Amino acid sequence: MTTPLPQSEADTDAPRHAQRGVWLLAALALLAALLLAMGLATGSEGFAPLQAMRDDPVMRQIVMDVRLPRTLGALLAGALLGLAGCVAQGLFRNPLADPYLLGSASGAALGVTLALLGLVQAAGEGGAGGVLVHALAMHAGLTGAAFLGALAAVMVTLLLARGALASLQLLLAGVITGVVLGALRDLILQARPALLQAMQSYALGSTAFVSWQGCAIMALTLLVCVLVAWALARGLDGLSLGADTARSLGLPLGAVQAALVVVLALATGAAVAQCGLLAFVGLAAPHLVRALVMVRHRQLLVLSTAMGAVLLASADWLARWLIAPQELPVSVLTALLGGSYLLGLMLRRRRRSVEGMR
Template identity: 40%
Template sequence: MSVPAVKRTILFSLGLLLLLATVLSLALGPVSIPFADAIGALLRPLTGWSVAPDTQLIVEHIRLPRTLMGILIGATLALTGAAMQGLFRNPLADPALIGVSSGAALGAAMVIVLGGVWLAALPAALTPYTQATGAFAGALLTTWLVYRLGSSAQGVSMASMLLAGVAIAALSAAVVGLLTYIADDAMLRALTFWNLGSLGAASYDRVGMLVLCCGPVWWRLPRQARALNALLLGESEARHLGVEVERVKRELVLLTALGVGAAVAAAGLIGFVGLVVPHLVRLMLGPDHRQLLPACMLLGAALLLLADVAARLLVAPAELPLGILTALLGAPFFIALLMRMQRRGGL
């Protein structure tokens, strides 16, 4: 089988994996639903398939928005992670390096701990979205600050941005620690839930917010695949190949801030997806971003859905925080991957 055919087969297999993960996400949980009924409830508006009312209610109003949110967040985190690794030409890069995740966590923490007075004045319908709004604003503000610190008359320096991102992340973590110190019990519970990450707050409103924010990311980042391939050779070589390097840098950073900020705003901090998934895909498809980026979207969405199913089942009827599970699974895998790369002389 030729190399293009192998790559098409892998992409098709990843699509099937995402389809399987979607069905599992709809069917499994504290209340298990037969696969046929889960599919029937999903397709009922099209097929008229008759299912029990309680099954229809669980699938349509609880598990479907959760599944859609998992697909959007998993695909976005993996896609932006692959873009950051290509932009920095560093396999250890992920969106957290430019301060997006830490800024989002700081924004949410400030709303939780300091927003009591003005939150009480808001209409009750807006209250559930204040933390997400704070997280999103924090992500965008932090990214803007890191970008400004990394910019000069000569353009945007990736090394300066990296150092600025590390510094801003450390500062954000310190402020979050201070807010945690002064928080009361109710605030501490909210902070803990946010920092551990979960899809438990899924709703169609949040899915709509994610579609609006992640749609441009999904549309634009894959279109930068050729530019990312050129950047792998170095910035000077990319310029000789006709790439507008400064514009591409700016666009990639802003799109990453938009996508990751929305993901953290919707579900809290979920680590290692943007770091591990691109490595897995490179092992299967190689470094060409034309196949790498769409494959990362498929695998990222599938793995986050599978992790969410495991989070629901492992301690049922309680629910394990998704961020803990992705860290427990992702960190050992990443350590093993690093050791493997060292043995091969890749690091």
């Protein structure tokens, strides 16, 4: 029998915070719908595809097979990163934790590099072996290679941590894994400079190549991760009080932490596999929600997911609109927007602390 969780600051005025959370979720849903419409109308051809899509099959294809899956992909990838960021910050009790802490980003980048290397070698070699490697690489695709690389990196991190979940040992294992896998990727690129240009777009992050299949994969992963995280939200509330307190409340801490690590790895791997490395989305989304409402993790998980979707979709739209018909790298905008917000937040807190000391 578990003991009820102690009352937190978020519960002192629960009805008001709950109402503000509902309004925030509604506002984020409206923003997501608006961004979806804006994404359909933005591109190198401007509004022309929307106006002519009824009579022109080419224009219809531009809207339905390029712009729509790209915009939906940005929403889904942002939602996955927002959810992963909220889980990471709750799991490690660190507001600066992001989805890439377990080395998934470096693993995904190494997986893509190895897949490109296999394609290049298969193209340069004849015979049945080269044809087999080329066929396997084309079938799995860069998306599959990135996803497998991200999951492999997380597994290596867990092995190095030896089951010490949600602790400094796990964080250090993630940092070590990321550094080592990043070094391996750099060695491959140094030996094969021809891969640098192909890796550049992936490293900068892009939603331009998201397909309907990619949207389906991310949507299914998001559904599973949200349901699992929602079920484990009480465990995150307990972890926020400290591991010893959570154990004293009767929470199955080990099982909860292991399941949350799986959610973090799946959500991050799915997003990185489809869109590459996107900075600050998973880190900034929970911060923005906490700045607006004070709720427990059950509501925070949903709001962070919606906030991440809006952040990445906004950055994707700006990347297509600012210098149209050309595009900016999406991760550059996410880094500028998210980094500027976090810098402003740090300066504001520092100013408050200085004023409090006077």
